[in-house]
Amino acid sequence: MTLAEIEAALEERLLAINPAIATAFENKTFTPVAGTEYQRINHLTNTPVDHAVTLDVTEDRGILQVxxxxxxxxxxxxxxxxxxxxxxxxxxxxxxxKGTGKVEILKTPSIGSGFPDGDRYMVPVSIYWRSFQTP
Known part of the structure; x- marks a missing residue:
């Protein structure tokens, strides 16, 4: 499973929440509408971990930061x-x-403390994931 597939699987799950709200994606122009809520998505990938004696199993890890x-x-x-x-x-x-790969969520997402950010109140939500790749 590629990182692009991992990110797509996570985004699809997030965007399935009802009601939908506007979303700012990485590296895409977004202009928030005054007085309305929106969410911003960032993919924070961590250092991969190579497992097994032969190092042929790779664990990708990261955080979907909303x-x-x-x-x-x-x-x-x-x-x-x-x-x-x-x-x-x-x-x-x-x-x-997504495709032939799997992304695992094994930890309850964390909700951080909110704080003012410009003309908005921002609350961070961190979703921790992992995915194993084998040859």
Whole structure:
């Protein structure tokens, strides 16, 4: 499974949450609409781990970082409610497939403390994943 397939599987799962909100993807132009919420996706890949005596099994690991941006002065509940929806959508144990590969979610996603960011209130959600590659 390639990193592009891993990222696609994770994004598909995230975008299946209802109701949908606007999404800012990596390396794509995005202009948020004033007064509305949106989410930003970043893929944070970690150093691969080579397993087995022959080193022919590679464990790819990373974090799907979802940053939720909500209008200021509306309280924290709307952003935290969305964060909980994401957490529930990626509840472990979860295996996502794309092509012939699998991505595993074995840890409950973490919801960070919210803080002001420009004209928005931002809440980070971190989704930890791993995928094993064999020849």
């Amino acid at each position: 940053s939720l941006f909500y209008p200021l002065d509306k309280g924290r509940v709307p952003a935290k409610t969305r964060a909980q929806l994401i957490r529930d959508q990626f509840k472990p144990p979860l295996t996502l497939t």
